Amino acid sequence: MEADADADTEDTAVERDWTDGHVERWLPVLPDLDPDVEGAVTRMKLVTSHLRKVREQSLVDFGLQxxxxxxxxxxxxxxxxxxxxxxxxxxxxxxxxxxxxxxxxxxxxxxxxxxxxxxxxxxxxxxTDAGRATWLGAMDVLGHEEYRLLGALDADERRYLADLLRRVMVVAEGD
The missing domain is CATH 1.10.10.10 (Winged helix-like DNA-binding domain superfamily/Winged helix DNA-binding domain)
Known part of the structure; x- marks a missing residue:
């Protein structure tokens, strides 16, 4: 029975990422830091940075500025x-x-x-056909990476994430 309990714990354990260590390092320095806010903002910045790098490489690959x-x-x-x-x-x-x-x-x-x-x-x-092909090629590289990343979530989770980010953006756009 004990082995089954360990397996259940392992199945429900959340995989750690770089941001988890980042938040842990900053909590002692900034005790009022909300780890959920810091974690969410840091992850959004890192995902955006990752997608920017993929986009820039796709532009190089397709000879576009x-x-x-x-x-x-x-x-x-x-x-x-x-x-x-x-x-x-x-x-x-x-x-x-x-x-x-x-x-x-x-x-x-x-x-x-x-x-x-x-x-x-x-x-x-x-x-032109050549312009459309070049544009689509660059778009496909980025689109593939977006689907790869968000493929970690099921359809309901992706919809929920989109809804949560919409709520955040409504506040940002209201400024």
């Missing part, structure tokens, strides 16, 4: 076709900055400019 990816992403988010002014608004940039980005992306074959079918005075930017 961050601003190029952001521009392709904004364009893809508009169905692959948008006016430069729409992209400028989406990216919170001056129109001249978007023009420079589009020039470089067009030279690489990732986008093309065409006259709008609705208004010939207007120019539309279209995502």
């Amino acid at each position: 961050r601003h190029e990816f952001d521009t392709l992403h904004a364009l893809a988010g508009r169905g692959g076709r948008a006016a430069p002014s729409e992209l400028a608004a989406d990216l919170d940039l001056a129109p001249a900055s978007v023009t420079g980005r589009l020039d470089a992306l067009e030279a690489r074959g990732h986008v093309r400019r065409t006259h709008s079918t609705a208004d010939r005075r207007r120019i539309d930017v279209e995502l």
Whole structure:
């Protein structure tokens, strides 16, 4: 019976991570430190940092700079076709900055400019097949890692985590 009790204890034991040691080191220094707040914030920062590194490596692997990816992403988010002014608004940039980005992306074959079918005075930017493939490739690397990490949780736990983080973000966005 004792072996069964030990097995049950092992099954319910929570695996430790780097943050557990971090919190333990700081508790004697800051006795009022809430270990749950410190643990949650530290883990969120570490997960964000990890995903940033994966994203940056995927950009290197696909030959994109961050601003190029952001521009392709904004364009893809508009169905692959948008006016430069729409992209400028989406990216919170001056129109001249978007023009420079589009020039470089067009030279690489990732986008093309065409006259709008609705208004010939207007120019539309279209995502090319090559641009879409590059953008999707970079997205897939990051998406795969996000699913890998959150695969540690079942569907209900992921939904609960998303709900909890939404509550935190509502407070942050209210500032």
